[in-house]
Amino acid sequence: MQTILRLFLVKNAGDLARLGVILALAGLILFGALRYDNFLSPYNILSFLRYNSMFALIALGMAFVIMTGGIDLSVGGTAAMASVVAALLSPYHWAAGLVCGMAAGLAVGALNGFIITRMRIQPFIATLATMLAAYGTGLLLADNQSVSVSYDSGFTVIGQDDFLGFPIPAWIALAAYVLGWLVLEKLPIGRHILAIGDGEATAGLMGLKVERALAGVYLASGTLAGLAGVTLASQFGAGQPTEGVGWELFAIASVVVGGTLLSGGSGSIGATLAGALLLAMVFNILNFENGLGWISLSAYWQSVIRGSFLLVVVVLQAKLMARHRST
């Protein structure tokens, strides 16, 4: 068993979880391909990628936050608010919508970082507060309804068009993940983020700039949520102040499924992407199953499934860690 695992570059419990998520993803794809006629059709694949890119973006930001041992509950509210900001500014120029939407996310991220590092508030509480504030701001700006984007400025290209045969949101997400991988694996700051998740006090004593790194991950998470909001507005043609509910749970679940420990100090960008795809694939398959007519699952049920999924994964992770530690 040990040698078989070695073959797959499995050295520890985290690697095992990562191997598991990739195998599960492959299994689901195989299952879908065999069971549903149009599962592997270009239409399904492309719309799958287009729709789920926003979730992949917030999962990436969440991965960095969780690696430091923190959590960012504000991503859903931030994305909703950013989608409104982007929609409101889209008539002026497509870039105004893009930049200002991201800036709105960045602002929330900066606020999170400030509250957590300077006012020493627990990330859970800090981001819970900014989540509510972001939702409220979005609703205020949108006057409690969805805001149509401009179709003349080219803003909708971001979310709806393709480039080299693939949806632009998918390219954006791919670029973000490549950048994220570089930061984590190749730049000192990535290793510092992991060391901080391993123990903040220790990291400080080793001379790392803890506050700066923490502020940085919340800034990145907020900005990526902003980008997800821009994608949302562009893709659906409207800024949607009531979207984003439960997105943080999707992001947390993706990260955790990808073998990143909720306690911080370990994690992988590739596995986070695989985790996000796996979770999205579950819902894609449920949609197909709905289409077959055997079952009928509402969006509310999706929420229940998402929550249960996260619970199962976290319990499995805890068990795996316990066994790893005892051997």
Add this chain to the structure above:
Amino acid sequence: MLLSMQGISKAFAGVPALKTASLDVEAAEVMALVGQNGAGKSTLIKILTGVYRRDEGSITFDGRDVDFSMPAMAQAAGIATIYQEINLAPQRSVAENIYLSREPKRFGMIDHGAMRRGAEAVLKTFNLTIDVDRPVAHFDAATRQMVAIARAVTQNARLVIMDEPTSSLDEREVAILFETIRTLKRSGVAVIFIGHRLDELYEICDRVTIMRDGQTVAKSPMADMPKMALVRHMLGKELAAFQAMAPEADAPMRPVRLELDKAGAGVRVRDVSLAVREGEISGLAGLLGSGRTETARLIFGADRMERGAIRMQGQDRSFREPADAIADGIGLVSEDRKIDGIVPDMSIRENMTLALLPKLKKAGIVDRARQDEIVTRYIRALGVKCASPDQPIKELSGGNQQKVLLARWLATDPRVLIVDEPTRGIDIGAKSEILKLLRNLADEGLSVLMISSELEELLAAADRVTVLSDGMSVATLPRKDLSETALLAAMAHQEAHQEE
């Protein structure tokens, strides 16, 4: 002179912690810094490393006046500190830990190859060949310490401060550490060695600086300072010899109160048999990792026993959780006060009665009068030095914290008390006080199981000693057969056996 600290004073909220203390260290020497808890050692070191600011005095390091306002500045100047708890990022690899914050880079990115080679090279100078890609958490305490030292060396440290570096090492690991210190010396690095074990100080240190009550009371080459003189300087009085409280060699055999019969669980405890008799101190010896603490956890019900039997006064028992063991009259004062024992911000009163609260309830509310009575009684009985019972326990010295923990269990009126390393991190004066206390408790009928790594302590206090090795009880030595050689022989026996 590499380091010269002169006339250092520091007060906290008006209470002086240091009064014109001084410390001089030459390049390439190992300086012992000793003193009782509260003597001012750690305050002095924290002023040097920029954790605290001094009120008065001057510091010159490497020929320049310095005044560090944060640890990173002291590090940059060439002063590295290796704390008792070894500050490393456990899940990061050995190589990353050595280079964290100073990663070798190529085109702005981490050069993992150079980092690995550098880490291997520096560890090789300490004769350590390990897989530097593995997480630090996979290695034992001695190796982790070596990694911390390697980190200091690659930071071009001229002075390495080691705060009780041997407290979690066994004898073999101490030997490795000392070899590393000698290597440091040869390359011109100075070491400040803070420690409590006299034999170790005499083995590795060149000179000694002794502190008492915030002042530097003596400086001398190690060789010119006899042990008794050193202890006298530290305590400011003659130390009552350990032997004074040694039990009668031919005490009559008393009935067995607690018995383990071929107990085992997992890989750490394989086959342990031992007996603790009424009114005696039974020692549990063994090298680090021999399963001593794990055996204690088994008895206490913190871990589940998988094999064998546990008996209280001849009756078979099975403890599913500590509450069962406590109900049966077993108490455990654990090894690490900070993790398992004290609640630092709570008062002495609360810490002392934590385990007792359910019994102190009257109509669901804590009976304050009874609580006060118990707390006052034990503060007096055990000689806890404190301003008031409402003082937060974190303000007490290690020895006094330990007394509060002892009191916590004594107040539950136990029949068996397990003490795991009862004198760890406690100065010599308080050590003999704690041992005397345990002796008195045993004389009053309590059964004590004392786990200790310090042979002198076991020799001084125990009525019999069971020796563990690799999770097995390999010998039980009665009082009359107890000697340092006998204990070492018992520990060594199993090691020889393993090599076959």
